[in-house]
Amino acid sequence: MSIKGKAEELLAGIRQLSGEPFKIMEVCGSHTVAIAKSGIRELLPESVQLVSGPGCPVCVTDNSDIDRFLSLAQTPGVIVATFGDMLRVPGSKTSLQAVRAEGADVRVVYSTLDALEISRQNPDKEVVFLGVGFETTIPTVAVSVEIAEREHLSNYSILSMHKLVPPVLELLVTDPEVGLDGFINPGHVCSVLGTAPFEFIAGKYQKPSVVAGFEALDILEAIWMLLRQRQEKRAAVEIQYSRVVKPEGSPKAAEYISRYFEPVDAVWRGIGRVPQSGLRLKAQYRLFDAEMKFDLPKPKSVNTPGCLCGEILKGRRHPFNCRLFGKACTPLQPVGPCMVSSEGSCAAYYRYSQRRGMSAV
Amino acid sequence: MCLAIPAKVINIVEHSAEVDLMGNSRQVNIDLVADILKPGDYVLVHAGFALERLDESTAQETLALLEEVAAKGEY
Numbered sequence: 450m451s452i453k454g455k456a457e458e459l460l461a462g463i464r465q466l467s468g469e470p471f472k473i474m475e476v477c478g479s480h481t482v483a484i485a486k487s488g489i490r491e492l493l494p495e496s497v498q499l500v501s502g503p504g505c506p507v508c509v510t511d512n513s514d515i516d517r518f519l520s521l522a523q524t525p526g527v528i529v530a531t532f533g534d535m536l537r538v539p540g541s542k543t544s545l546q547a548v549r550a551e552g553a554d555v556r557v558v559y560s561t562l563d564a565l566e567i568s569r570q571n572p573d574k575e576v577v578f579l580g581v582g583f584e585t586t587i588p589t590v591a592v593s594v595e596i597a598e599r600e601h602l603s604n605y606s607i608l609s610m611h612k613l614v615p616p617v618l619e620l621l622v623t624d625p626e627v628g629l630d631g632f633i634n635p636g637h638v639c640s641v642l643g644t645a646p647f648e649f650i651a652g653k654y655q656k657p658s659v660v661a662g663f664e665a666l667d668i669l670e671a672i673w674m675l676l677r678q679r680q681e682k683r684a685a686v687e688i689q690y691s692r693v694v695k696p697e698g699s700p701k702a703a704e705y706i707s708r709y710f711e712p713v714d715a716v717w718r719g720i721g722r723v724p725q726s727g728l729r730l731k732a733q734y735r736l737f738d739a740e741m742k743f744d745l746p747k748p749k750s751v752n753t754p755g756c757l758c759g760e761i762l763k764g765r766r767h768p769f770n771c772r773l774f775g776k777a778c779t780p781l782q783p784v785g786p787c788m789v790s791s792e793g794s795c796a797a798y799y800r801y802s803q804r805r806g807m808s809a810v
Numbered sequence: 811m812c813l814a815i816p817a818k819v820i821n822i823v824e825h826s827a828e829v830d831l832m833g834n835s836r837q838v839n840i841d842l843v844a845d846i847l848k849p850g851d852y853v854l855v856h857a858g859f860a861l862e863r864l865d866e867s868t869a870q871e872t873l874a875l876l877e878e879v880a881a882k883g884e885y
Binding site: 477479504532558559561562563582583585586588589592595632635637638640642662663664666689692693695699700701702705741 | 811813814816839841842843844854856857858859862863864868869871872875
């Protein structure tokens with residue numbers, strides 16, 4: 450069957466099961482992009498609502514953390530290695546891109562392996578990798594520490610601003626203002642963790658959730674599976690993305706996380722402090738911990754006036770509700786982080802609503 | 811940021827593998843994969859690392875879907 454035929458079949462199934470209002474959060478930024486790109490939201494019956502969640506690691510990095518790594522980038526003798534998404538994220542005053550223009554040595558890398566190579570080639574410099582990401586990316590950072598230890602790369606360290614998905618979901622599932630009925634769980638986070646850390650959504654809160662892939666058809670099927678759970682009056686974690694996600698995940702990758710890191714409370718931009726939702730390197734790896742190596746400032750979180758990023762990350766508001774959207778805040782001149790990362794809700798809606806000629810603002 | 815794609819293993823040397831990633835040759839680290847890999851296996855690749863070994867049929871299914879989407883521009 451063609452993609453179009455299959456999509457029509459799934460949409461018919463969704464319409465049949467729609468009925469009473471049903472609010473679904475797509476947790477992952479890559480899902481948000483796929484939904485915005487394919488126009489799924491406009492195809493759904495009015496009673497089935499999709500809201501975006503906090504699943505863009507760049508967007509949820511608090512500006513106090515951004516200010517800390519900006520001060521690191523401005524330290525003489527330090528090379529900062531980062532995924533490209535972080536370059537234009539505004540801190541309280543400036544961004545990595547701006548400090549780079551002023552002479553800071555900031556290198557964009559595709560992988561922690563590239564950051565290690567920069568360390569090998571610059572033994573007289575300190576190389577710090579900015580650890581931003583969820584459970585999919587964290588094991589790759591853990592391996593880089595293992596390699597640095599094996600090769601005695603004493604000039605390599607990481608600044609861990611990593612975040613964990615299940616603790617923030619627990620916060621959102623209980624938020625009465627958001628009022629969610631079901632979740633589309635992040636596919637590749639689950640490819641590492643498996644489904645066990647997401648069981649609480651069904652077990653403790655009796656809400657359905659489905660682990661979905663990233664094509665339009667995957668998302669439509671996941672929505673249909675969520676509605677089917679409601680119809681059958683049950684709640685479970687189901688896997689739609691079975692071609693990649695196994696119920697047990699990838700135990701070796703997950704084990705790397707717990708071997709190198711331990712949970713700490715973390716501040717999420719716009720959401721605030723979430724207990725045990727961040728990670729720091731364990732004490733025995735302090736030689737590779739930028740927190741220990743450098744005297745980093747402890748700036749306060751600052752809110753950007755008018756920016757709705759925080760409310761958007763919690764699913765309470767839509768990008769189109771923000772007065773800055775498409776006017777003061779665009780991908781070229783972003784005010785908030787949701788407009789910076791290509792996976793941010795605002796950037797996704799800006800790009801694809803423009804392309805379809807929809808009225809974005 | 812969490813995107814990952816299937817790739818076919820071409821060659822393995824110690825901690826890394828040369829893979830065919832949608833027609834491009836890349837080196838990826840394989841330390842996170844529990845299974846012993848051999849040429850012809852499929853792995854899921856994220857940020858320069860293989861995260862897990864995939865069954866060939868499921869990898870082919872994903873690649874076929876990605877190719878169909880790319881060919882038809884239906885998305």
